[in-house]
Amino acid sequence: MSGPVNDPPPGSPSDRQLLGAATMPCGADVDLLLEQVADGRSADRGSHQQRCVHCQAALSEFTALWAPVAELAAAPVPAPPGLAAAVMSQIRQLVHDIWYTLEITDSGTIRIAARIVAALARDCARMIPGVRVAFGRSTQGTIAALAEKATLGHRHPHAAVGVLGRTAVVDLAVAVTYDDPAHQVARDIQRQVIATLRDQVGLQSVKVNVTVDDILDDDER
Amino acid sequence: MAAAAQAAQLAVGDAYLAARAQQGYLDAYELLVQRHSPMAYRVALRLTGNHHDAQDVAQEALIAAWENLARFRAESSFSTWLYRIVTRRALNKISRGRAASSLDMLPDVADPAAEPATQTERNLAVDAVTDALLALPFPQRAVVVLHHFEGLSYAEIASVTGSTEPAVRSHLFRARRALGMKLEEWR
Numbered sequence: 571m572s573g574p575v576n577d578p579p580p581g582s583p584s585d586r587q588l589l590g591a592a593t594m595p596c597g598a599d600v601d602l603l604l605e606q607v608a609d610g611r612s613a614d615r616g617s618h619q620q621r622c623v624h625c626q627a628a629l630s631e632f633t634a635l636w637a638p639v640a641e642l643a644a645a646p647v648p649a650p651p652g653l654a655a656a657v658m659s660q661i662r663q664l665v666h667d668i669w670y671t672l673e674i675t676d677s678g679t680i681r682i683a684a685r686i687v688a689a690l691a692r693d694c695a696r697m698i699p700g701v702r703v704a705f706g707r708s709t710q711g712t713i714a715a716l717a718e719k720a721t722l723g724h725r726h727p728h729a730a731v732g733v734l735g736r737t738a739v740v741d742l743a744v745a746v747t748y749d750d751p752a753h754q755v756a757r758d759i760q761r762q763v764i765a766t767l768r769d770q771v772g773l774q775s776v777k778v779n780v781t782v783d784d785i786l787d788d789d790e791r
Numbered sequence: 792m793a794a795a796a797q798a799a800q801l802a803v804g805d806a807y808l809a810a811r812a813q814q815g816y817l818d819a820y821e822l823l824v825q826r827h828s829p830m831a832y833r834v835a836l837r838l839t840g841n842h843h844d845a846q847d848v849a850q851e852a853l854i855a856a857w858e859n860l861a862r863f864r865a866e867s868s869f870s871t872w873l874y875r876i877v878t879r880r881a882l883n884k885i886s887r888g889r890a891a892s893s894l895d896m897l898p899d900v901a902d903p904a905a906e907p908a909t910q911t912e913r914n915l916a917v918d919a920v921t922d923a924l925l926a927l928p929f930p931q932r933a934v935v936v937l938h939h940f941e942g943l944s945y946a947e948i949a950s951v952t953g954s955t956e957p958a959v960r961s962h963l964f965r966a967r968r969a970l971g972m973k974l975e976e977w978r
Binding site: 589601604605608632635636637638639640641642643645647648649650653654656657658660661662664665685688689692702703705706707743745783784786 | 920
């Protein structure tokens with residue numbers, strides 16, 4: 571590609587002529603020239619291209635040809651509103667939900683979904699100083715199976731399979747800040763979450779399992 | 792404080808979220824969905840050319856990703872893994888359904904500074920690109936979308952498509968020539 575300066579071509583070649591050929595008259599690979607333009611490197615010209623009129627003409631032609639593609643690629647494509655919510659709604663239907671019973675009387679039953687309890691606990695944990703990230707789960711696996719088994723034998727008329735009873739069990743996975751003692755943060759979380767669930771939901775018996783699984787610096791946020 | 796807490800959740804990496812989601816923390820997966828659903832829809836739209844199919848594909852892919860989360864290994868990024876699922880779902884949709892044809896749902900590219908006549912011409916050009924893109928065989932269309940629209944490297948595309956880097960490059964060479972020919976016809 572470092573040969574002598576080429577004579578000017580008799581006329582600008584059409585794109586069709588260029589795209590129908592494997593190489594340029596100077597020997598340059600047409601695919602590589604098109605790749606150079608498509609990858610936005612048309613201005614990065616080596617010594618051959620700086621002197622070769624064939625390559626320069628082809629790069630100009632391809633730049634004009636590819637412009638609408640680049641324009642379409644750069645155009646924002648907003649996702650339909652509600653897409654993420656629709657996905658999560660379907661996933662929640664697939665998850666076997668479990669419930670905590672707050673009250674069972676002949677007047678009726680008050681129940682709350684364990685995932686709501688987990689979300690409240692998570693949101694509470696996120697507000698505690700030293701917590702960078704927190705996620706909550708409603709102990710779906712083992713506890714849900716236990717709950718189902720436990721409620722099958724002596725089901726109250728207003729209860730349902732999957733009701734766990736009056737004791738809420740919440741798992742929280744948290745990442746804490748580097749400067750805060752993890753054990754202290756974890757205890758603060760337990761204390762605060764228990765108080766929140768008692769005050770906001772009426773759950774009197776709450777077990778909060780806290781797993782500190784990461785320590786993040788400020789710059790890792 | 793609430794805004795700061797929310798910002799911290801959003802700033803955490805995909806790998807961390809995917810690991811928590813694998814442990815059953817659905818709210819961690821919800822953050823991944825919020826973060827990646829625009830990409831899932833965007834890629835699906837470019838591949839299917841149809842808003843309704845794209846919405847179906849994006850939704851199915853994000854649910855399938857959750858159902859198969861146990862199979863996700865941190866060898867690739869979560870986004871690469873999701874690109875793979877979206878691309879496969881789009882191919883399935885196209886293969887079993889009607890041909891991609893409804894192009895009117897693709898957004899027009901609007902430049903507020905452009906004169907109306909210029910803007911119309913631009914939109915026609917963009918429609919021509921969309922037509923040309925949808926006329927490509929699926930493997931070529933996929934590599935163009937993943938590389939030129941999404942900015943994935945050859946190695947990442949090879950991972951997404953289960954191919955090799957030379958094969959990806961070869962598909963791209965052919966796709967660009969075919970696109971160029973179509974656009975030349977339009978000009």
